[in-house]
Amino acid sequence: MQVDRSILIERLRVGGCLASFPTDTVPALASRPQDAELIYKAKRRSPQKSLILMAADAEDIWPFVTGSAAERREWQRLAQVYWPGMVTFVLPARDGVPRVMHAGTPETLGFRVPDCAIAQDILAQTGPLATTSVNLSGTPPLTSLAEINRAFPEVLTLREDNLADNGGSYAGGGKPSTVVEWASGEW
Numbered sequence: 001m002q003v004d005r006s007i008l009i010e011r012l013r014v015g016g017c018l019a020s021f022p023t024d025t026v027p028a029l030a031s032r033p034q035d036a037e038l039i040y041k042a043k044r045r046s047p048q049k050s051l052i053l054m055a056a057d058a059e060d061i062w063p064f065v066t067g068s069a070a071e072r073r074e075w076q077r078l079a080q081v082y083w084p085g086m087v088t089f090v091l092p093a094r095d096g097v098p099r100v101m102h103a104g105t106p107e108t109l110g111f112r113v114p115d116c117a118i119a120q121d122i123l124a125q126t127g128p129l130a131t132t133s134v135n136l137s138g139t140p141p142l143t144s145l146a147e148i149n150r151a152f153p154e155v156l157t158l159r160e161d162n163l164a165d166n167g168g169s170y171a172g173g174g175k176p177s178t179v180v181e182w183a184s185g186e187w
Helices: 005-014 037-043 069-082 117-126 145-151
Strands: 019-021 028-031 052-054 087-092 108-112 129-133 178-181
Touching: 005 019, 005 117, 019 117, 028 037, 037 129, 069 087
Parallel strands: 052 108, 087 178
Antiparallel strands: 019 028, 028 129, 052 129, 087 108
16 A cells, blocks of 8 residues: 555554565565564564564664674674665674564574665654565565555555655665674674
């Protein structure tokens, strides 16, 4: 269902819904973190496959991770280089992150800050969201508004006239983000 950006943001703030918006990689399928089960159900995704917590700014990510002061300095150093951008960091997750987001990897979670004005605007107003690509599990990501609306008619999408600051495109870069994992004290 196509809606204006303000309606999409308001519905995400309230929760209980799924929304899609462009990013710098592939369009996101998003929900409030506590509603992440909606993503799994819509995509027919295994609960063993973790989601990504996406935020507008790196500062919005740090409350959700846990680690030593030295580790945090290293993560922040790398975030300054790669965020916003097409890189997902897999880091130790705090207990407060809803378990449904990372049941398959209960100790860690993927975190990302996209380099896309629309995504950053939405995330700045909703706070961090549970995200993944828009597609049925095991199929290629959908990259057009028409494909997304056909496959997921219940998902809130942005009206085409709301895409001007993304060059009118829903697709982003068309490729998933690069994933780097912090394990045993190193990348």
